[in-house]
Amino acid sequence: MKSIRVSLKERSYSILIGKDIFSRLGLLIKDRYPKPRHVLVVTQKEIAVFYRDRAEKSLACAEIEASFFVTPFSKSSEAAKSQNVYWRLIRQMAASSGKNKSLLLVALGGGVIGDLTGFAASVYRRGVPYLQVPTTLTAQVDSAIGGKTGIDLPEGKNLLGSIYQPALVLSDLSLLSSLPDRHWSDGFAEVIKYGVIKDTALFLLLEKRGKEAIRTNPGFLEDVVFRCAKIKARIVEKDEFDKKDLRIALNFGHTAGHAIEAASRFSRAYTHGEALSIGMLIACEISLRLGYLKDPHLPMRLEKTLMKFKLPLFYKNIKTEALLKSMGHDKKSTSGVNRFVLPITLGKTCLVSDVPALVIREALEKRRG
Ligand SMILES: NC(=O)c1ccc[n+]([C@@H]2O[C@H](COP(=O)([O-])OP(=O)(O)OC[C@H]3O[C@@H](n4cnc5c(N)ncnc54)[C@H](O)[C@@H]3O)[C@@H](O)[C@H]2O)c1
Ligand SMILES: [Zn+2]
Structure with a gap:
């Protein structure tokens, strides 16, 4: 234990x-x-x-x-x-x-x-x-x-x-x-998120082993849960009441993810983790377009890892316009302030406000299946 x-x-x-x-x-x-x-x-x-x-x-x-x-x-x-x-x-x-x-x-x-x-x-x-x-x-x-x-x-x-x-x-x-199997994948989306934002060794383990090996090996599973819980605990210790913009790093992939989840609320096409999976790739794309991404291999490695955990890479049957609207960037309000946690390299992110609507639109379009 x-x-x-x-x-x-x-x-x-x-x-x-x-x-x-x-x-x-x-x-x-x-x-x-x-x-x-x-x-x-x-x-x-x-x-x-x-x-x-x-x-x-x-x-x-x-x-x-x-x-x-x-x-x-x-x-x-x-x-x-x-x-x-x-x-x-x-x-x-x-x-x-x-x-x-x-x-x-x-x-x-x-x-x-x-x-x-x-x-x-x-x-x-x-x-x-x-x-x-x-x-x-x-x-x-x-x-x-x-x-x-x-x-x-x-x-x-x-x-x-x-x-x-x-x-x-x-x-x-x-x-x-x-x-149920789908809820395992759901949880692993959050685990992969921790790997990208804070723990390179965790990401390597996920990348190498994949879903079944980790889920069925008590040693791997304990290590994975421990590493993630520790990251969360340390962030909470520094920002218990969510006032210092530290807990926000945990929101990597969640801005676009929440929009996908909300747009599919009635059809229930995407769970939280599935929407997060696509949201993380959208954040990578925004980071690349804005010049924050320093590791060009990161998006492809993330994509392959998400696939290993049976997580989706593209959204389907949702209008890009609906996602933009949900993020406060519809045709009418192009000046709304948004905030994205963007990856720089494995284990390192930055918080960027007011990403131009055009950049978000292009990143979303890239992930439309
Ligand atoms: N407080 C926070 O910091 C925080 C963070 C993330 C998410 N949330 C909230 O968490 C909720 C989602 O939680 P979740 O993803 O754990 O889903 P959930 O609690 O809805 O559980 C998923 C499904 O699995 C079933 N289930 C749960 N454990 C099971 C088990 N061991 N065996 C068989 N079935 C089981 C549940 O009955 C449910 O149908 C959302 O409401 C979200 O807002 C809170
Ligand atoms: Zn989440």
Whole structure:
């Protein structure tokens, strides 16, 4: 098992990464919170079918009183970040903790469950502690770390949120074994992103081994999750409240990626990671056109690596105009300010504002399939 300390004064916590460590959940809670507390495990039906029994057993062995909040199965996982589900969760928190009992939440799920649970924990009684037990690769390398929490409103994603750190992140690699194939690729898009922005050795490993070798080799997988979690932890330590333009490096590929994701929201043609894959290539192209890219081989190497992880290189059935509009660069507003994280070489990026609309348009056109 590997461990990373996230140093944030009194909000410091550990990230534990290893195989089959989920069974220690109860003991880890008991260790940190010796006085009796009611533990409410928040999860989704798709995840509960695999792991509810093991969670119950581990908590019971440590003599912890526990209950579950399970969001119903839905075609869209994001539906669990709705006002309705959030409100039901808050009401169950109130019911299960009673007047005087302390409460502890456990987020057992991907980014959706992590964001929902963290947000509910941050506001209930002005804050109760919560643990992250991430069950997707995306959550283990990204969303479970750093304390960004939130739910969606009909007007938009993540509009209600807070920055509220977990008390512990328990990343058990064995929990990923039930993850559908497409979600593995999704998570690997974020992993490749870390390689490009900060970790050449990680990129080399990904480039050399590819998806199946890493996914099925516990040693590689542990190393990959550890490296990414460490990069995120170090950035969060320097910019916990996202005020210093440091966390923004993590947004490499996300400006165009978000636009592709938004444009395909109804068809659900592209997941977040798939859109990110194309978004990273668009950022490379912009960097090349603006003269920031110093390593001419980087785009081709990135493209080959993305292919190895079954990630798309081109967007289809989306109008370039729709993407420009989504990025604030439609025909009407050619002077809107945008910000792109652009690669310079492997491991090095820069932040560039106000990229000309024509450059973005040409970069987008190059990635239209
Ligand atoms: N807080 C942050 O810093 C941050 C960062 C990135 C993304 N996010 C948020 O994370 C969310 C996306 O998270 P995600 O990509 O982890 O997806 P997700 O939470 O929607 O999970 C993906 C799907 O896989 C299922 N699933 C999860 N774990 C499983 C397992 N082990 N076995 C079988 N099925 C499993 C889920 O039920 C869901 O249907 C978005 O809402 C996004 O806004 C937050
Ligand atoms: Zn992302």
